[in-house]
Every structure is written in structure tokens, then in C-alpha cells.
Amino acid sequence: MSSAMFDLILQATLDTLYMVAISGVISTLLGLPLGVLLYVTRPRQILAQPVLNQTLSIITNIGRSIPFIILMVAIIPFTRMLVGTSIGINAASVPLTIAAIPFVARLIEGALNEVSPGLVESAQSMGATPWQIIRKVLIPEARGGIITGLTITLVTLVSYSAMAGAVGGGGLGDLGIRYGYNRFNPTIMLITVVILVVLVQGFQSLGDYLVRKSDRK
């Protein structure tokens, strides 16, 4: 393998990591509060707001139901407004983030749902405010589930980021399509797939390790 090819692969790997990192961090920052809101506004929950809950739920479902490839193209004007261009890894990070927010939110909501209602009740009996319950009971007790959810998100983002190549996004998926598929280079194709497998394995192992470390049960 030529050093040019090596540089190409290295650059593509870094691009993929960049897209996953940006979209992973921002979607967590926005998806976590949304997930908490989806949970605590449920009927009979600590901040029960049935109308708000239904509204958020519908918006989240819409976000989750749009196929990523369509979302990517559909929000091009928004992407251009935000990062000034519709191609490249920065541009690809926008739809990745948008797609991941409702995904993260639902996983967080599911993790919070696993917290025993008795714990919330006992915090209420101590005079905890809803915000204290979220901060001191729900999130810490759901820690394992939240980390599991974020791991799933990262793995999904690795796979979605490969699609970003379709809009000139860059990264390993783009490399695989352009060099491996369009130019009939099975070696490149194989290498990109192997690197993707390694990345996914790495994220999963890291996530599993963190879950184990946080588990006190």
C-alpha cells in the first residue's frame, strides 16, 4: 500500500471520528435534557404535563422516523445556514446530530424508566424538589442505562457517518464508496470495513467497561 493511500485512510478515519465525536457530544447535550423531559412530564410523573409530553413525543417520533439519507438532503439549507457549506465533515455533522438527538432522548427516557419508582417516592417524602430528584436520584440511578444508551448512539453514529459520504461528507464510508466501490479496489473496501469494525468494537468495549464500573447492584 502506498503512503498516499495510507494518508488517505488515516485522514478518513480521523474524519469519521471527528463526525462521531461532534455529533455524539452535541446530541448528548441536547438529547439528555429532552429524554429527561420526556420522562418527567409523563402522566403521574414528578412534573406531569400530558400536553407537553405528547407534543415532545410526537416531535421525537417524527425525528426518529425520517430516514437518515432523506434527512441529510432535506436539511441542506439549515446546514448551510449553520456551517456555511453543505459538503464536508462539518456539514455532515449537522444531520448526524439532528438524527441522533431524538435517538438519544428515547434511550435516556428508557433508562430513566428503569429507575424504581420507590426511589423517587422516597426522595419526595424527604422534601426533594423535582430538579433535585432529577439530579440526585433519577440520573445517578439510571447511570448504567444512560451509558448503555450513549454507547448504542456512538455505534449508530459510526454507521450513519458512512452514509454522509453520499453528500460529500468525507470519512471512512465515503472512502469505501469512492475508492473501494466506484474504483473497484476491494483492498480499500476491506480496510475501511475492518477499521469500522474496530471502531465499533472499541466503543462497545469502552461502554461496557464504564457500565460495569458504575454498577453497584
Add this chain to the structure above:
Amino acid sequence: MIELSNVSKTYGSGDSAVHALSDVNLCVPKGTIHGVIGLSGAGKSTLIRCVNLLERPTQGSVTVDGQEMTRLSGGALNQARHRIGMIFQHFNLLTTRNVFDNVALPLELMGEKRSAIQSRVLPLLEMVGLADKAKQYPAQLSGGQKQRVAIARALASKPNVLLCDEATSALDPQTTGSILELLRDINQQLGITILLITHEMEVVKSICHRVSLISNGKLVEDAEVGDFFTAPRTQLGREFLNDFLQLSPPKELIERLSATPNEATHPVVRLTFSGDAVSTPLISRLARECNVDVSILQAKVESIQDRTLGLMIAELLGTTEQTQKAMNYLQSHQLEVEVLGYVQRNV
């Protein structure tokens, strides 16, 4: 001091409405331990949750230490809850916090400083006998230890009132005993008023001063524990007592019992002795003075706090006049006599 007046709680409305509590009146004086006993679904859980407004009553008022809880909401309610501790059947400890941090939680919620927390938590752990477990996590503790942590946590904010929601129902009998002892100590040393709900007579017998019996959301009996155990006034009260004493006629005898007497039968009676009657040799006197023979089928003596309770199921053998005279004799000596039925003489 806890006062519930005309408290009702209804879930839903119209035909599907469920009346969890109907017109409950209850007063627990300061420093006493009051038990509420009832079967599952009787409304015990709703009742205790109405005290700190985890459930808001549909009607009526709840007053704790002179403060009308039912008028409070938001921040004022949270403030009032700092003065009411609560422990639960399943302990409800945070799994991700160690013992120390679990007990510290209510203090954190009140915004106490770290140093104040430190000086409050350690003595509490000392009191419940878990000072050496401060750094352990709940998963490493036994059920009894978890409940001790929960008790320490409930006392952290120096409450005047402690609510116990089936606090010993998930524990084995021995552990139950030690937790009840701890609760009694807390009541005596700190003067905390305790309201507990349970389905176990043992709990009421061991630590309560007064007891209320709840059925279908209504309080049907309210008595001193000694009175409740010696003379329950309701059928349900008697069932609880018999269940607790495990005193009921043998099955094969029940099958032979007929409801009405004739010349060929003699009565089977349940005798309840309390007060002076316990220490009097009544059965031998009965045999002498009324000329009847007494065949004892089952008997039991229980001490309930400062009282002694005797129970006996016996056949009275004699003529109809003799056995009637015997029953009158027993009743005149303050025994409660209940005729369970009649059996054939020759069997």
C-alpha cells in the same frame, strides 16, 4: 402529633371511581406509636401516604405538628416534609450511593454544608449500629441492615414524626424483631411520634400503643393495643386475632359441629381470659362447682405488653343444665364465652 379529619381519597370518577379512603378520622398523640392494620388493598398504603401528601386527599384535612399539610404545596410542602421521616417496605435506598451518602441525602436536599452533614450522619449510623458500614453500598447489605440505613436516613433531618410503610414486611421474623426494637428505642429516646401500617399482628403487639383496623378504606376499630388483643369489637378484628393466635378448632371437629343443640349434644366453646381471670384456677373450680367435665382441645397464653391473654377451645361435658350453668359461671368471672357449636356426646 398527627391528625387526620374526615379524610377521603377517591381515584377516578363516576362509575369507575375507587374509594381508597372514606371519611377517615385518626389522631396520633405526640410521642406515641400508632399502628394501622388491615388486609392488602384495605387502604393502609394510601392512608400513610396522605400524611405527608405523597397522596393528596380528595377531601378532609391532615395536620402534622399543628401544620395543616393539606393547605401546603410546592416549596412549603417540601419544607414540611423535612419534618416527617418515612421508611418503606423495600427500603428504597439509592443503589449508586454508599451507606454514608444515602443517610446524607436528606441533608443535601436541605442544603446543609458538608461539615454539618458529616457530624450528623456518623452519630446516626452509630445509633443504628452500622458505623462500620459507612463506605459499603446497599447491595452489600442484608435486608435488616438496609432498613437500618433507611431508618438513619429518615431521622437525618430530625423529624418529629416517622411514617413506617410495612417496614418489616420484607424481613424474616428475627430481623423484624430487631428492627421493631430499634423503632421502639427511637420512640423512647427521641420522643418521635410513629405511625406505622402493617398486616402483621406481631408488629402491633410488639411496639404499638394504639391500633386502628382498616377495612375497605374505613377505620372500623380504634383501640388500645391491650384492649384490641383481648376483646376486638369487630368480626375482622377477631379474624386477625385468631389468625395471630393460630387458635381455631381442629378441622375434623368443625366438620362435626352442628349449629343447634339437642339432648344428645354438648357445646364446644372458645374461652377468652384476660385480666384477673388469667391467674385464677377457673377450670378446676368449674369442674367442682358446676359438676361438668372440661375437655381442653386447644389453649394458649400470650402476653401483650402489660396484659396477659388466655385462649382456650374446650368441650363442656355434662347435661344441658350443667353446661349452661358452667357457661354462666364463666361469664360471671369476666370470661368471654363463645359457643362454636355442638357435637354428639358419644363421639
